[in-house]
Amino acid sequence: MRALRFTAYGGPDDLEWAEAPEPHAGPGQVRVAVRAASVNGIDWKILTGVMSGGQALAGPGHLGFDAAGAVDEVGEGVTGVSVGDDVFGRGTNTQAEYAVLDTWVAKPAAIDWAVAAAAGVAGETSERGLRLLGVEAGSTLFVDGGAGGVGAVAVQMAVARGARVIASAGEANHDYVREIGATPVLYGDGVADRVREAVGGPVDAVFDVAGKTPIEALVSLVSRPSQVVSIANFAAGEAGARFTGGGEDSRPKEALTLVAQLLAEGKLVIKVQTFPFERAAEAYRAIMGGHARGKLVLVP
Ligand SMILES: NC(=O)c1ccc[n+]([C@@H]2O[C@H](COP(=O)([O-])OP(=O)(O)OC[C@H]3O[C@@H](n4cnc5c(N)ncnc54)[C@H](OP(=O)(O)O)[C@@H]3O)[C@@H](O)[C@H]2O)c1
CATH class of the missing domain: 3.40.50.720 (NAD(P)-binding Rossmann-like Domain)
Incomplete structure (x- = not known):
């Protein structure tokens, strides 16, 4: 599969859409075929190395903490969700073709993939x-x-x-x-x-x-x-x-359940700007500029 990656701390120009090992759902997790993943402040802080505590990067770095997609692997002990279900939620290394989520809820049918992805961390x-x-x-x-x-x-x-x-x-x-x-x-x-x-x-x-x-x-x-x-x-x-x-402080399942409900009721509307994964650098430049309106989302 392909994923967004960087091999040295730096900036948007250091991002590549490149081959990466496929992740698999561990106990309590699901894997999704990613339809959209948002860019959050933490992503560029990881990319630039400000979160590294001065440590060198060990191997390629991957990014992304939320995504929306169709479940394609269900981890041990997980109930209430099946392969093929459309979900959104929080995970790690989500800016990729496949990503593992730790917390998810059903995507309301009327809500776009990009909007659902944007709702995870925010x-x-x-x-x-x-x-x-x-x-x-x-x-x-x-x-x-x-x-x-x-x-x-x-x-x-x-x-x-x-x-x-x-x-x-x-x-x-x-x-x-x-x-x-x-x-x-x-x-x-x-x-x-x-x-x-x-x-x-x-x-x-x-x-x-x-x-x-x-x-x-x-x-x-x-x-x-x-x-x-x-x-x-x-x-x-x-x-x-x-x-x-x-x-x-976090109650992720409770939070995402509420967020899904507000999205479905039209009480929460998230403005999104989408960028193909190959052009992720543009989204990173925009969020690093500090004045992006709404959310920046990467899509396949
Ligand atoms: N601790 C956590 O759990 C957590 C979770 C998520 C995000 N974060 C952090 O929270 C921050 C915001 O994230 P985000 O995704 O919302 O970023 P964002 O989309 O880039 O939004 C930044 C906002 O800051 C506003 N801003 C710029 N200068 C300002 C000023 N002087 N005073 C007040 N507002 C100003 C901008 O307003 P205008 O566009 O109107 O100029 C913009 O709305 C980031 O540092 C991120 O890393 C922390």
Whole structure:
């Protein structure tokens, strides 16, 4: 089979669509014939080596943490899914012709492959952040970076819970932020004041999905610092806010089940831009630019 690979840490130009060993479903996993796999921030951070801790690359590197496809192998102990079922979910090395998923749910029939693939990491991350923040009907939430891959999903999932949402974005994305149900504010210097002005007071929770605003400014918006959760600022804890990277915070099956339901009900709409696997470098350049709207997805 072929997979996206790199043989040295670098950038988009180091990506190749090349032969790779076929993965197989282990206990508790399924393998899918990939119809779409999204590009997430973690992918380019792995590609550039910033996640390597200074270690050299041992063998070819592969990328991708979510995918949609038809199940073609079912691992030991797995029930409730059969070869041929259309699913989407989370796994590793998913930017390939075949990929193993650790968590999956049925793909709603009306949802495109690319949209389903895009929902894996962004959906799980959004569910996690909103749950950690206790966002519910009547909550006022500020999403810092609301037009991005995770941000646009988080905004819509919060709106679906009945929350009032304010979201930061670049000027060009303000109409888009309105479209998905939030009040836009411009990010950058003074963003906390603009949020206070838009809300008319403090907010109940802040979900920092961009990691660009000084954490103290975000903490100034809430009554308790722990009501700021960041997925992108590793130093969030220094100001009493919380960083989440998944792990024990994660409830992937529950999250993907909710995401599938919201997609099927039309309460979550994910804008996607698709690129053939052979042209993955263009998608990586776009996400590394930091202003991609919605999600970038690779397709066979
Ligand atoms: N910890 C975890 O579990 C986890 C999970 C998923 C992702 N992440 C991380 O979360 C981050 C976002 O991921 P993503 O996939 O959503 O990225 P993305 O699609 O590239 O979105 C980035 C967003 O940041 C916004 N932005 C740019 N400058 C900003 C600023 N100064 N203030 C506020 N927002 C700003 C952009 O807005 P405009 O386009 O409007 O300019 C864009 O909407 C990445 O660092 C990723 O690695 C972490």
